[in-house]
Amino acid sequence: xxxxxxxxxxxxxxxxxxxxxxxxxxxxxxxxxxxxxxxxxxxxxxxxxxxxxxxxxxxxxxxxxxxxxxxxxxxxxxxxxxxxxxxxxxxxxxxxxxxxxxxxxxxxxxxxxxxxxxxxxxxxxxxxxxxxxxxxxxxxxxxxxxxxxxxxxxxxxxxxxxxxxxxxxxxxxxxxxxxxxxxxxxxxxxxxxxxxxxxxxxxxxxxxxxxxxxxxxxxxxxxxxxxxxxxxxxxxxxxxxxxxxxxxxxxxxxxxxxxxxxxxxxxxxxxxxxxxxxxxxxxxxxxxxxxxxxxxxxxxxxxxxxxxxxxxxxxxxxxxxxxxxxxxxxxxxxxxxxxxxxxxx
Amino acid sequence: xxxxxxxxxxxxxxxxxxxxxxxxxxxxxxxxxxxxxxxxxxxxxxxxxxxxxxxxxxxxxxxxxxxxxxxxxxxxxxxxxxxxxxxxxxxxxxxxxxxxxxxxxxxxxxxxxxxxxxxxxxxxxxxxxxxxxxxxxxxxxxxxxxxxxxxxxxxxxxxxxxxxxxxxxxxxxxxxxxxxxxxxxxxxxxxxxxxxxxxxxxxxxxxxxxxxxxxxxxxxxxxxxxxxxxxxxxxxxxxxxxxxxxxxxxxxxxxxxxxxxxxxxxxxxxxxxxxxxxxxxxxxxxxxxxxxxxxxxxxxxxxxxxxxxxxxxxxxxxxxxxxxxxxxxxxxxxxxxxxxxxxxx
Numbered sequence: 001x002x003x004x005x006x007x008x009x010x011x012x013x014x015x016x017x018x019x020x021x022x023x024x025x026x027x028x029x030x031x032x033x034x035x036x037x038x039x040x041x042x043x044x045x046x047x048x049x050x051x052x053x054x055x056x057x058x059x060x061x062x063x064x065x066x067x068x069x070x071x072x073x074x075x076x077x078x079x080x081x082x083x084x085x086x087x088x089x090x091x092x093x094x095x096x097x098x099x100x101x102x103x104x105x106x107x108x109x110x111x112x113x114x115x116x117x118x119x120x121x122x123x124x125x126x127x128x129x130x131x132x133x134x135x136x137x138x139x140x141x142x143x144x145x146x147x148x149x150x151x152x153x154x155x156x157x158x159x160x161x162x163x164x165x166x167x168x169x170x171x172x173x174x175x176x177x178x179x180x181x182x183x184x185x186x187x188x189x190x191x192x193x194x195x196x197x198x199x200x201x202x203x204x205x206x207x208x209x210x211x212x213x214x215x216x217x218x219x220x221x222x223x224x225x226x227x228x229x230x231x232x233x234x235x236x237x238x239x240x241x242x243x244x245x246x247x248x249x250x251x252x253x254x255x256x257x258x259x260x261x262x263x264x265x266x267x268x269x270x271x272x273x274x275x276x277x278x279x280x281x282x283x284x285x286x287x288x289x290x291x292x293x294x295x296x297x298x299x300x301x302x303x304x305x306x307x308x309x310x311x312x313x314x315x316x317x318x319x320x321x322x323x324x325x326x327x328x329x330x331x332x333x334x335x336x337x338x339x340x341x342x343x344x345x
Numbered sequence: 346x347x348x349x350x351x352x353x354x355x356x357x358x359x360x361x362x363x364x365x366x367x368x369x370x371x372x373x374x375x376x377x378x379x380x381x382x383x384x385x386x387x388x389x390x391x392x393x394x395x396x397x398x399x400x401x402x403x404x405x406x407x408x409x410x411x412x413x414x415x416x417x418x419x420x421x422x423x424x425x426x427x428x429x430x431x432x433x434x435x436x437x438x439x440x441x442x443x444x445x446x447x448x449x450x451x452x453x454x455x456x457x458x459x460x461x462x463x464x465x466x467x468x469x470x471x472x473x474x475x476x477x478x479x480x481x482x483x484x485x486x487x488x489x490x491x492x493x494x495x496x497x498x499x500x501x502x503x504x505x506x507x508x509x510x511x512x513x514x515x516x517x518x519x520x521x522x523x524x525x526x527x528x529x530x531x532x533x534x535x536x537x538x539x540x541x542x543x544x545x546x547x548x549x550x551x552x553x554x555x556x557x558x559x560x561x562x563x564x565x566x567x568x569x570x571x572x573x574x575x576x577x578x579x580x581x582x583x584x585x586x587x588x589x590x591x592x593x594x595x596x597x598x599x600x601x602x603x604x605x606x607x608x609x610x611x612x613x614x615x616x617x618x619x620x621x622x623x624x625x626x627x628x629x630x631x632x633x634x635x636x637x638x639x640x641x642x643x644x645x646x647x648x649x650x651x652x653x654x655x656x657x658x659x660x661x662x663x664x665x666x667x668x669x670x671x672x673x674x675x676x677x678x679x680x681x682x683x684x685x686x687x688x689x690x
Contacts (some may be wrong), residue, residue, distance in 0.1 A: 009543040135593050145527050148535035182490050182581035190493035190578045214457025221593040233535045234582050236527035237575075240562025241586040248480050249594055250627065256622040262620045270615040273608045277601040281594065 001031040002321040004314060005091040005098045009066045009084035011083035011103025011303045011310075015046040020101070021310035023050075028311075029318050031101060035097055037061045047201045049313040063087040067108045069303065077115050079125040079225040081307035089116045092296035099297035103305050110146050113291055120326060122333035123293035125150075127158045128232070128300065130166060132242065133281050140166045140175075144289065145236035152196035153181065155229055156208075159200055160332050161292040163209035167251075168323035169316075172268040175226035178215030180234060188214070192231065200229075206330065232299035246281065288313030295326060310328040346376040346688035349444045350436040353427035356448025360391040366655035368395075371402040373656075374663050379647045382406045383429040387463035393554060408432040412453045414648065420649055421453035424458050430454060433562040434461045435630045437641035443456045443504070444662040446633075446643035448650050455491050456563045458636055458643045462615060463629055465671060467678035468638035470495075472644065473577070474510060475634040476589065485520075487633065490581035500524065503554075504545055505677050506637040507572035508554035513668035514661075520571035523560030533559070537576065545574075553677065570642040591626065595610050633658030640671060 005040055008018045015038060021199045022034045031231060036043050036054070040062040048056045054060065056220050065083040067076045078180055080086055085104050092098040093116050102109050106128075129142035142162050166175035186197065197214065206210035215225045217238060230238070253274075257267035267274075279285075283302075287309040291298040297320045303315035331337055360383060366602040367379045369503065381399070398674045399405065410428040414422045425431060430449050436442040438461050440463050445455050446653070451473075459471055474487035487507050492499060511520035523585075524545055526534045531542065535640045545565050549556035562583060598619075602612030612619075624630075632654040636643040639680040642665045646658035676682055 039371055059533075063502045133593070135518035135596055148527070179454045182578055183584075190576075193578075200489075212632070217587075218589030218592065221589035222587065230582075231535075233538075235578055237525060237562040237579050237583050239554040240527075241565065241583045242562075244563030244592050245587050246594070247563065248478070249591070251480055252625050253622055254619045256625075259618070259621070266615040266618055268609040270602075271613055273601045273604070276604070277598055280601075282595050289480060 002029070002099070002318050002340065003033040004101060004317050004321070005035040005037055005061070005088040005095045005097035006314070007038040007085045007100065007102035007104055008043055008090045009063070009104075010148045011301065011305060012312065014038070015043050016309055017310050019043070019046050019052060020050055020307045022058070022312060023052055023276045024307060024311040025314040025318070028315070030319060033057055033059070035059045035061050035088070035091060035321035037063050037088040037091070037227055038066075039063070039176060042103065051205070061087060061091065065224070067104050067301065069105050071105055071107070071108055072109040073111035076105065078109050080244060086112055089113055089298070092298070093117055096259045099299065101299045101301060101310075101313050103301035103303050103310060103313075105119050106145075106300055109298065109300055110291060113294055113296075117294045117296045117298070119293050119332050120295055120333060123157050123161070123337060125154055125294040125327070126291050128289050129292050130239070131286050132239070133222060133286060134221050134223055138286070139228055140232070141220060141228040141235055141239070142292065143230065143232035143235050144239050145232045146291070147232040149233075150192065152192060154165075155231070157198040157204055157293065158229045159203060159209050159227070160227060164328045164332055165292060165325055166208060166226045168237040168325050168328055169319050170226070172226055174210040176212045176224070177209045177227040177229060178212050178219065178225035180228050180230035180238070181214040181216065183216070184214050243283075243327060246283075264316050275318050285312060288316035290325070292325070293329065297321060297326060346372070346378060347444070347663050348378040348380065348442045349590055349659060349662050349666070350380040350406070350433040350442035351382040352381055352430045352433045352445065352447035352449055353388055354408070354449070356646065356655075359383070360388050362652055362655050364391050364397060365395055365652045366398055366659060367403070368474060369656040370659040370663070371654060373660070376400055377663060378404070378662060380404045380406050380433070382433040382436070383411075384408070387421070389605055397602050399484050401672050409667065412449050415431055416450055416453055418450070418452040418456035420448065422456050422521070425504065429515070430483065430588050431461070432458055434458050434643070436644070438462055440482060443666045444644065445663050446644045446646060446658050448646035448648050448658075451490075453508035454643065454645055455636060458537060458641075460641055462639040462643070463639045464638050465678060468506070468674070469501050470499055470502075471636050471638035474507055474637050476631050476633060477565060477584070478644060479566050479568050482632070484565050484573055485576070486573040486580060486584070487637065488575065488577035488580050490577045490585050491636070492577040494578075495537065497537060497544045498594040500541040500576070501544045502535070502638065502678075503574045504548060504554050504556065504572070506674050506679040507574060508637060509673045509677055510637060510670055513572045513673055514664050515571070517571055521557045522554045522572040522574060523557050523564065523570035525573055525575035525583070526561065527557050528561070529559050572612065577688060586630075591628075629654035630657060633661035635661065635670070637670070638674065643664060643669060
């Protein structure tokens, strides 16, 4: 049985999305217990409006404050100690919940989670990791913006965390870990990546992970690699590039299918095919980024997530709870770890 | 009348693509004169096979060596002084041609061009700039991999060069220049970008370019910005990400339209629409990256370019010759430049 705390006030739609998504999640995961954290009367009103009975799988934890999207992360940590986000994270700290999901301010979530939960031994900075669709499956990529100017040591830690996550949630034996670069030769890349490459080669020898060397931006979408490691600046640009290209292509397709009566008609005929295609790259199915490297499980949902999308983030939290992801990262980073075992989660 | 030297041996297909593409280009640009640089007998054989008469618009310049794709750039500069690439660049230096186009080894082309042509006053490093499709038009982006670990000063120079290029080739008045970052607030970004932001704000005040501030990865494909400035590492990852996403989407679409007899049929019906769409994002129409900041015009074609694609790279060279792009960069960087004028090329 997993207990998950939801920051019910976070995101663009707050409880309007979080509560129906939670209902969807408890239908799927029979033993799931959900703690809705936020303004109690608003949460009860919302549930009533949606005719949702909160008795069985749910619990409400009141919190009087809300972290706003524009709040400075430091302000959120210092001044919003009774925010839905903070209280939800506190519940993980107090072991009343095993994971927290929030669609709130990313910077504030990262800062608060780091402040309350702390990083695991051997991890300097938490990293944001998400699943990205690839041609034949998906790729895990980290960091996506929590860390800029990462050192080679940070990239090493990201490799450990990404590898443990992929192994746990995909049941992949020794997932292939690649370092994002602008070419495959050793001479290519910036100073950070060149140093990290050597360190990751050592990590491979020591059994930390299955490092396959450099990968390039297009490899993220092929099936060459399971985990792509990069600095948060680069990862964020790459992720946003993906979003921009996908949106442009989708808008252009829509334009072309709407151009004439004939093209509208052919669009109608092609609809089932286009729908199947859309389903394969539906960003809602990839919603839920893991903040890895903390002592607890923290999942960030997109701020604009809808019900399906948010429930997907809850699914990820459930899976990470079942697989005890933080414990495995802790194990892998422990000085006396038997790393040949860590490859058999 | 423009004279353009083509490295006829460069790229995956050498003269087999370069010569037919050159024929295509001279049909389009009536006053164009082409110098084909490479192994004379091979070039003449190839022309004969394609039944091309090389008399009128063409000239052949023999070169005994070829720079291979795997050649180290330093090796190319030092040991291949009679390569088709080097001889073609030399012709620009000797003012026998006004531009060079090569589909050869990018690193070797950059190193040789820099060695032979030198950078313009005030420019420390040349940058690779290409045109990227956006929803309503296109965006110029630089640097795409020539420079890693760029300083804020380098990014400033990229902004000047990109702005001059966009103004010249698109006839845009004061093109909007954005600095690629992972958020729009001043607090966001890595050390390099934060320093560059201040420098670019100064550049705006001094009339070097129309700096609009930070842009994110998805803005490249919107129409918010005309010129996107970034470090070469980041730019290359973003460009390759675009290629990877586009390829994945195209493969998935193909799969879905081929899945059943019915979907094949609907694919046939939707074909005219899909073709129109494909034309809008056809990478061949965007082939040809400018190596900016040199005293001459150097255009890099994709190594695997076909005839249409390569002829597009020649078109870009012709346009940059007509617009005297290097002269405008020189003017804009000159200490006593009247920069309010440079905005009216």
